Amino acid sequence: VTKDRVFFTINGRKCSAGSEFTVDLTLNQYIRQYGEFRGTKYMCKEGGCGVCVVNVRAHAAGTQEYTTFSVNSCLVSIMSCDGWDITTIEGIGNRKIGYNIIQKRLNHFFGSQCGYCSPGFVMSMYSLAQGSDRHLSEAEIENSFGSNLCRCTGYRPILEAFKSFAVHPDANILKKIKDIEDISEQICPKSGKTCGGTCGINEDWCLVNMNNTSASDLPKKICLADGRLWFSVSDIRSIFAVLDD
Ligand code: FES
Ligand code: FES
Known part of the structure; x- marks a missing residue:
């Protein structure tokens, strides 16, 4: 079913899109140009680098159950976002309201150099944590970042930061x-x-x-x-x- 107008939220703000946009307008472009949340970055625009990752809460297909997941916003047409609650890096924490524990942890582990990849990494970790109702292992966390690239190549402190959220296997x-x-x-x-x-x-x-x-x-x-x-x-x-x- 194709809708003439779609309704969604970005960081709790009600938004809609319709015939004023062409169908090739991406969620990433909308967030940055019309939502004016420029913490979400873009680079490859083809799903390969992860700098554009945001979190989505939406109904699972064919059900009334909510599910949460990460999306590469560069790959998503704005016209497919109907009913989505979209959260960007600004929505989980910022200088005014205080930073989210994931943002703080990345900082504490010196996981940000130029910082361009950081919003995407943080939102991937945020989505992983949101979408999991069980304790994550270090291996699960490490294996979840294959589609986030850091051009400064500072992978080690980034992964150390996020693996600190894993439950330690040592009962002691x-x-x-x-x-x-x-x-x-x-x-x-x-x-x-x-x-x-x-x-x-x-x-x-x-x-x-x-x-x-x-x-x-x-x-x-x-x-x-x-x-x-x-x-x-x-x-x-x-x-x-x-x-x-
Ligand atoms: Fe590279 Fe979206 S801009 S994955
Ligand atoms: Fe520069 Fe990752 S910190 S691209």
Whole structure:
């Protein structure tokens, strides 16, 4: 069924498109030119680089069930977006409302160089997390980024950042996490700030050391005293909240 007019939302804003546009207007062009959300990038325009990825929530075909998934917005005609709730990088977090934990994590792992690929990577990870009702493994996360390209080739910190969302296979991590929880309200004797459990004063407390051994060559002696944190206390809690079930 071809509709004369389609209705959809972008970051909660109601939008529509019809005969004022040609059918070859893509979702990417609409988002950038008419939605004025230019965080969504474009490059190859043929589905090969992933810089244009956005998240979509829509009815699964033939059902009333909602499903969420990522799309390469350069490949989608605006006239096929009827009923979609589209979320771009601005919709999950920004300077005004605060950044999403995925954006923060990429930053903490130094996963952005020129930054052109970052919105696409973040929205792919966001869609993966939204679309999964189970705990993700490191392998699943790593294997989900085959269609996101980084021209600065900084893949390692990007993947380390996102793999930090995986549930650690080591059951002993549970006790260590509890230890972090217990100390996380304590005041750091060096900085006088609330402890984030990451400064490395006590190696046993260091989340980078225990949770992500492959990140062991990253700088891990960052002290709370200089104000630079790998993870905030709330980050730590939200990462591992699932393990408290
Ligand atoms: Fe490259 Fe869309 S612009 S996949
Ligand atoms: Fe430059 Fe990925 S950070 S393209």
